[in-house]
Amino acid sequence: MAPPASPPAFRPPAVRDRLLAALSTAASSAVGPTSDFDTDWPIPADLGERPAGVLAAFHDDGRLVLTKRASGLRHHPGQIALPGGKVDPGDADVVAAALREAREEVGLDPAQVEVLGVLSPHRTVTGFAMFPVLAMIRGPFTPIPEAGEVDEVFTVPFDHVADPARYRLERRQWRGDWRSYHVAAYGPHYIWGATARVLLALARRLRA
Template identity: 35%
Template sequence: MIRPVFEPETLPVEATGADLPPVSGGRLTPDGLRARFEQRLSWAPEPIVEAPWRDTHVDPRVAAVLVPLVVRDHGLTVLLTQRADHLNDHAGQVSFPGGRQEPFDANATATALREAQEEVGLDPSRVEILGALPDYLTGTGFRVTPVIGLVHPPFTLEADALEVAEVFEVPLAFLMNPAHHEERVFRWENGERRFFAMPYPRTASLESDGGASANSVGGHYFIWGATAAMLRNFYRFLAA
């Protein structure tokens, strides 16, 4: 049976991570992150993930995303995109720049940097790669490697209008605060899907170096699904 379509924003919040320990502020800095990735940490990815890829006859498609941490004077921010509504995969959702690995990509880092340049015009020379998180298997059949990188200004962006509706930034401290990690669940007759959401209020003051910028209209950016799950894993890594 095909899992029914649902509206994630309409589902109630069942829990948050307010009882979890915060990430030390020192780890949310360029030097703190460099030091963290140099360590060999023992930590466990988040147990709540998307429904497993069940087609045993087809291997998941290999992909990578760049988790771009922009070095701002007021602290690190995470550069995110809102995907265009007409796309086949994850239309209209908030995502990291990224996509499928091509045969000519040397590795996941090459895929992530290439896709970020194609989607938002981010020059790879402005990105300092720190490392990667464990692969994330999506319910739509992608095995995604999240590649973490510091983005050093100045840089300019030019969003690909065919893929990206908007580019915006969210403070890393906001996303790494577990109190902002909502757990929601969609139940139907034959099962349920539990997922994370991290709604972020829209403001008129978010920075963007060229290209599309954050909309000043009220409401919020609804960060959920695979993007929120990878951010939750990033929190687990930093809090370990």
């Protein structure tokens, strides 16, 4: 008598499938709008909403591309960020801005990018409405940091990005007051502020 067949090994959904699920209506309803102020500050009435697009681009194995911004930049110098920036007059929309900036900042050819969708905007303390664009990178990609704009390009594993338990709240003084902000440190990289808050919202969508 032949032994009973072993049950098939569990295979978690592919990264692409999980990101598409995070963009679903059900996941969207589980996570509200986010901002740099949603920990302990009210949003100022005069805060601007200049549109910006940032690219959350994942390799097939789940690694997310992040940058360390150059220390001499006007906005968010030295911080860990998703490639992206403000919408320029020549950009059709926030997706076009994110793709253009990713090409400029890390050398990612838009032809290699499969755009999956756009998350709700995150309002930053610097007056931007930052739209995270979820995407997959197709084929080999060797980043080329933009001189004067990007000090480093690195990747973070999907398991780190997608686990809400990896994120914590810290506090520091800013303009004379104490404020709280999210942190998701990875190795030597201190991922915090708007980038950490956007990734936490994604992590919560992935668990919804």
